[in-house]
Amino acid sequence: MRLPAPCGPLSEGVVETLRARPAGPHAVPEPRAMGDVTYPLTDRDFQLALWILYELHYRGFEDVEDPGAEWDPLLMVSRAALERTFEHAVRRLVGEASQDAPALADLGDTPAAQVTAALVRMTARSGPSEVAQFLHRRATREEFRAYLAERAVYHLRESDPQSFVLPRIGGAAKVALAELQYDEYGGGRPDRLHQALFARALASLDLPTDLAPYVERATGATLASVNLMSLFALNRRLRGAAMGHLAAFEATSSLPCERILRGARRLDLPEAVQDYYDEHVEADAVHEQLAIRGICAALVEDEPDLAPDVVLGATACLAVDGLAGEVLLDGWHGRRDARAAG
Amino acid sequence: MSERRVVVTDCPGGPLLVRGADEVVGVDGSTARVERAVVAVCRCGRSDRMPWCDDSHRDRRRKTKP
Ligand code: FES
Ligand SMILES: [Fe+2]
Ligand SMILES: [Fe+2]
Numbered sequence: 418m419r420l421p422a423p424c425g426p427l428s429e430g431v432v433e434t435l436r437a438r439p440a441g442p443h444a445v446p447e448p449r450a451m452g453d454v455t456y457p458l459t460d461r462d463f464q465l466a467l468w469i470l471y472e473l474h475y476r477g478f479e480d481v482e483d484p485g486a487e488w489d490p491l492l493m494v495s496r497a498a499l500e501r502t503f504e505h506a507v508r509r510l511v512g513e514a515s516q517d518a519p520a521l522a523d524l525g526d527t528p529a530a531q532v533t534a535a536l537v538r539m540t541a542r543s544g545p546s547e548v549a550q551f552l553h554r555r556a557t558r559e560e561f562r563a564y565l566a567e568r569a570v571y572h573l574r575e576s577d578p579q580s581f582v583l584p585r586i587g588g589a590a591k592v593a594l595a596e597l598q599y600d601e602y603g604g605g606r607p608d609r610l611h612q613a614l615f616a617r618a619l620a621s622l623d624l625p626t627d628l629a630p631y632v633e634r635a636t637g638a639t640l641a642s643v644n645l646m647s648l649f650a651l652n653r654r655l656r657g658a659a660m661g662h663l664a665a666f667e668a669t670s671s672l673p674c675e676r677i678l679r680g681a682r683r684l685d686l687p688e689a690v691q692d693y694y695d696e697h698v699e700a701d702a703v704h705e706q707l708a709i710r711g712i713c714a715a716l717v718e719d720e721p722d723l724a725p726d727v728v729l730g731a732t733a734c735l736a737v738d739g740l741a742g743e744v745l746l747d748g749w750h751g752r753r754d755a756r757a758a759g
Numbered sequence: 760m761s762e763r764r765v766v767v768t769d770c771p772g773g774p775l776l777v778r779g780a781d782e783v784v785g786v787d788g789s790t791a792r793v794e795r796a797v798v799a800v801c802r803c804g805r806s807d808r809m810p811w812c813d814d815s816h817r818d819r820r821r822k823t824k825p
Binding site for chain 2 (some may be wrong): 706
């Protein structure tokens, strides 16, 4: 993949620094008045800058010449500065979202019971998300394609952030995470790798299968939902949040995937699209139990102090992904309204 | 080599997680092949993908919103 086109001073700073010759120290990108960022969770420039810095830890960029860029001390300083602002915004959003959440202590006798009850409670929705309902009943083929394109930034790297957590936890939680990841990574069959299933779904709709074009078009909120996983997974202190995030994600996936699958059938979309969602109805019903009971409960049994972080991560997942969903819906409705008006 | 074991784990309010099985036999005698390392077997009777859990056990609330 090549570096994406920057879209503002922050991402420009990062891209320019990465393009610079691998000689001598890099400049820290002008932390532009990070004060100009009023709402980092939807600020595309902010999220793109952070996404590019995180990507150095995943597959990197072919046009970044310096093989040491990943651990470049000055880039780490930039990353930390962006992360501080990001984490602060996430914690604020979580604070608002959990105003009427019961105290953990009231939910059970042990940290494991408390965390299990909290995760089940917060993921028990009264119905599938609005996005899933829209795809199920209303979306046109073009809107469905646009949905896959928007989600590609997530699904083409599905499960990779959580792999960074494996060495950071131990015992039964580690075993359960490995078990879950084995399933995400195809259960021993390269053709069933979930990332590859999604790439095939994209290809079946004549969409590209490399990440670059999607990164350049994804909204700030979508990039934030992906960056959130890296924030949690790449900072050891946030390992509890990473696993809470995973649990909330898996526990709110099966039912929406069933809706999206029905939408794909309604539109008679190719088998590969249906296959991706079909696999996830069944797989995520398993993953939900593995993540809540196998990973999170075992983790806090081992490290009780992590209980609040597990809940933080789960709340953040629902809130930030919810935000990305809203942006998506606004876009669809806006375009429909514009068409109706024109 | 350790002996092969089938392990069933109870998930209160949800399915049974089953590890190490080859197939699940329904009341009508039909068999479903186990295709992944861990499977979730429906216990609530509401799944559309019997014998597998499809998370329908979560759907039981309908008294919300007027
Ligand atoms: S136990 Fe999950 S659908 Fe029945
Ligand atoms: Fe998956
Ligand atoms: Fe999953």
